[in-house]
Amino acid sequence: MKALFNHMTWAAAIAGLLLPLVLKGQERVFEISGNDQFAYPIIEKWIAEYSKENPGAQAKFVLGKEAGKTTAIRIVTNHSSGQEPDANQRVAYLGRYALIPVLNSNSPLLGDAKNGINKKDLKKLVFERNLEDDEALDDLDSGKKDKYTATVYSRGGGASTSLVLAGYFGQQADQIKGKKIIGDDIFLLNAIRKDVGGLAFNSLNYVFDLQTRKLKADLSILPLKLKSQQQAALNSKDIDQAISLLETTSIESIPVEQFGFLLSGNHAKDKELVDFIGWILDKGQSFNNQLGFLKLDSNSLAQQKERLKDVYYTQK
């Protein structure tokens, strides 16, 4: 008896060890990777919620956080300034994010710019002078001094958010003034916390506390020259008011960019993947705001759903 018990214990242990392998052999794993960690929370949320709703799904989606790893599904966060996909690649856009300018809450710029900075002045503040630009020449010729000064922090190494920021203002990423950091976007906030004169653009989900829904301590949003209602929404330091504003209105000086998945090879036609993407475009959108992201606008959403039908979807 005792021996039988031992055998059964061993059998159970071995089975327990082997079961995932057995099951693994029957389920497909889609690994998603990307360098822009600020997008990880929403993707993890989608994966988790999709899995909850589809427990029997034959596909498993995994977010791979190993930097530099190339997978068939890549997170893309620079739609407008990124490279065009190759012939055998497809891009599925799944949401939007906003880069909001933030300062140290003791920054002197808060006082200097209390009436709000317009886009033109913000461009001069953030970027090196481009002498091909008539605007810059005007100032150079007239000897106008810079109205505002700050130490701009941005990500180096060709980071997407820097490319997006530069593209929004019609510049190149290497024209961003100030200091570069290497590391995730969250560390930009570390930098401006250390430097009272610092300024950085960052994603809403990093700038706001997602639990309290309020702007993180020690940070302030750079005053922008906006309509009073718009200004009030930002001044509220409330992420939901900010999201609500940004989803419905194009706000000058705040870049809003689409993000999604770059699909390579045959994955574009994988049913499991197509279903997952379809779910994101449908129910998944409801989680965007919760995690500090914007939903796709209605036109883009419709377009993405249509593409899903025409391009990806091969089976009913």
Next chain:
Amino acid sequence: MTNVSYFSGNCNRFPGRLFIYLILLAFPYLSVQAQKNLQGRVVDDRTKEAVLGATVTLKDGNGKKLRVFTDGDGRFSFAVGAYPVNLLVEFVGYKDQDIDIYEEVKTPLSVELTETRNLLNTVVVVGYGTQKRSELTGSIASIPVTQLKESGSTSFVNTLQGLASGVQVTQSSGAPGGAATIRIRGGNSITGGNDPLYVIDGFPIYNNNNDADAGALNGGLGDAGTKINPLSSINPEDIESIDILKDASSTAIYGSRGANGVIIITTKRGKTGPGKVSYSGSWGVQQVSKKIDLLDAQEWAQYKNDALTNSGKPALYTADQIAGLGSGTNWQDELLREAQVQTHNLSITGGSDKTKHSISLGYLSQDGIVIHTGFKRYNARVAVETKVNDKLNVGVNFSDSYSVANVSPDGILKNALFFTPTTGVYDATGKYTYQNPYLTTQGNPVAYLNEATNISKTNRLLANGFGELEIVKGLKAKVLIGVDLIDNKQNSYVPSTIYEGNTYTGLAAVGSKRVLNLLNENTVTYSGKIGENHNIELLGGITQQQSEAEGEVARSSNFTYNGLKYNDLASGATLQTPSSSYSKWSILSYLGRATYNYKQKYFATASFRADGSSRLGVNNRWGYFPSASFAWQADKEDFLKEIVDAARINRLKVRVSTGTTGSQEIEPYKTKSILSPYIYPTATGTLITGYASSQIANPDLKWETTNQYNAGFDLGFFKDRINLTFDAYYKKTNDLLLAVAVPLSSGYSSSLQNVGSLENRGIEISLNIENFKSRNFSWTTDLTYSVNRNKVLSLNDGTSKIFPASELQTGSAIIVGQPLGTFWGYKTDGLYRNASEIPAKPLIANTKVGDVKYLDLGGNADGTPDGKIAQADDQTIIGNAQPKFIFGFTNNLRYKNFDLSVFFNGSYGNQVYSYFLQQLMTPTGYQNVYGGFRDHYTANNTTAKYQRPNENITTNAVSDLYVYDASYLRLKSLTLGYTLPKKLTSKLKIDKVRIYATGTNLFTLTSYPGFDPEVNYYDSNSSRQGVDFGSYPNSRTFTAGVNVTF
């Protein structure tokens, strides 16, 4: 029940074994935390090439710093304990990159550096190649080309003064196109040449002012006139860069011609990009910068009376006559004028990845401040370079200039000063006054300038073509063929209506000279790496150069009709003796150079050149010239890091070099025995030509060799806001070429031999400071300071002094233990004011009270004064032309669109022997004199400064009376410019418009009473430096100009 062997026996062992198995299974997952390794690569952001030797400093969270240097592939690596860390990447000539790293980077970090584009990061042209300034081991100065272009000078040579330490530039003549003398670190030779070698677009040229002088001008005056500087054919607008090589390690690659330094000039090349059309023009006015104080008519008449009465003759003018003279004729004003100068230049540059081109046209018209003199020049240049394929580049450069100069005798202005002010330019009949009524050997200078014709036309073609083939990666072969052709034609006519031509009844001369230089250079270069950190470059080559000069002059006189001038020599009744000449020399060379650097921290260069020259004796035709240099980038050493950081030093390079260079600058055929023609009359009066030996052969004649040692350092403070370069050098020249006296019984008076030695030692300092820089205002200062001490160490055996022929009139002497440019003459001590002071045998017979007191310094066997003033005993050293130091000081300011450049230069401690003033102070009363002579000795003015006039004085001895302190401080140039706003110019589709105004030679602070303290009549002759012959003076110029880029 089956016992499973694994589990048989003691069941108590099972948990232990399982535990071990689980540990083994889990082992891969219990990963030892991977060491955090931060790796990266530093590249140039433009070319994406690796930057080796960049300083990378890692600072951790505790402030601890680690420093490494990038390897041969620009890579670096740190082991990092914890993040965040800060990374600072620095390299000379690039903006720093300061990066905070917050998390581990799994892929190598790429750090791109952007060039700061300051002067220190530029590429410098060295012999047979280029090098980055940061990699230099020798002493090389680069000239700010913009500054010299806006000076309005016809020749870039004249504008080099004060812009580089160790380089002394003296203008020999202020005439348009006139010559200047350059000395780099002092003169090395007594009879040989002292000019540096010029390398223009790779073509070595020794600038000889005789090359553009056929010798046909200003006949009848014994004054050949202003020599036109052949380098004035080069349009300063066409120059892209000028680099001056000063020490042996940089000049030895030029071997036999590098002893006096090398000036490398590169003309503009095309650049990749859309074509650019540029125009620059300037208009200006010149005036003499200083006039000499002279007596006017009334003063001179009184002076003449005193000269006559002091010589026992009756006075010439009564008091009423003197009163009626007024101020008389100011001959200086009659000869001098305000003169115009204008330049126009048009250039087109452009290119693609394959082909680059640069085309330019230029025009200069410069009237001289002396009437009827001037210089016109037309330039055309084409440079094309094309990439035939990935491996082959070819290119051609053609530069042609045509200049026409109206030349005056060099001493004509001086002669005009002698002309008595009581005499007008025209006589009572309205014709030109024929001659000085009191000095009948002197003609009317205004008449000469207006009526005589002296034209010198020079065409110069400088062309080369090259092909460069990359045989394998890093190995290139280059072949260059070049030609330099100078063609000079001179026409002269002196009409019979003026004094100078009257003796000949008209004198016509035509002459031409052609100098053809051919060059072929074949070089192979290899650049590569050994391992990660060892970088080498090798150069080997064979070059050959040949020069041929031929000329002829024909003269004719006795013309019935002046109108044909020089155009029909046959119509002159008397044919003067024609002359022709031919000479040729060639040089064959083998050269090699190796450059090595280790991690951009330790640099070494070695070069070797063997030259064989036809100019030298057959037994010593070949000379061998090695050099070596070493440099240490000390700021990269860890053990110096604290000191370097504390002192805010960002760059510290220490250099030492040594080498041997040579000089082959003697006339061709000097080693040969020469037969010269002599014309003898026979008993019947027929003239026949015979030949006799006039020069002893010396087959052992060899190079003058100069051994040089240089040590220096380059310092950069506060990220190159302050740059300091210091050099100390010692040069010894042996085997000097000297004419040694030989026994007259040999039939010769002298023989050219290699004897004697001299040395130059000195220090040079260059300081560049960026005083202030913001977007709207910047201010930089450049300072150069040079000290050179020259000394003759030895002459031929038994000789301690040499007085070069005909130097007695100017007192130049070469003395062992003294520097070159020593003056030798009598010492004086004011005037004799008491008859008892006059020695028994004075220098000048009938010396009286009021005459110059010459000092009796010796004559007795024991050296005590002997009561006689005699040349052998009483002449001594009375001065020297060598300055204690020379300097230049430039301030460049910019405020918004305005720019201002102020440049001072000067010299301190040098003296001038003014033969010009010696003549102007001849107290005979036959000529006008220096204005100071108002205060001359008379019975009523016994405390006067100057001696009594006396018609009987037959000599005006060489003495310290005419040695003057020629120290000066000059505002050499002041330029104010304004660049039109881009907003305005872009509407007109113009890229850039800049207008400017420049003044040159605006004022000079000096105590020298002559025209200009900067004089050097004898051009390149070192032993006769510092002599003022009253040459064509320098002018003060006001110019306005515009530069337009379309």
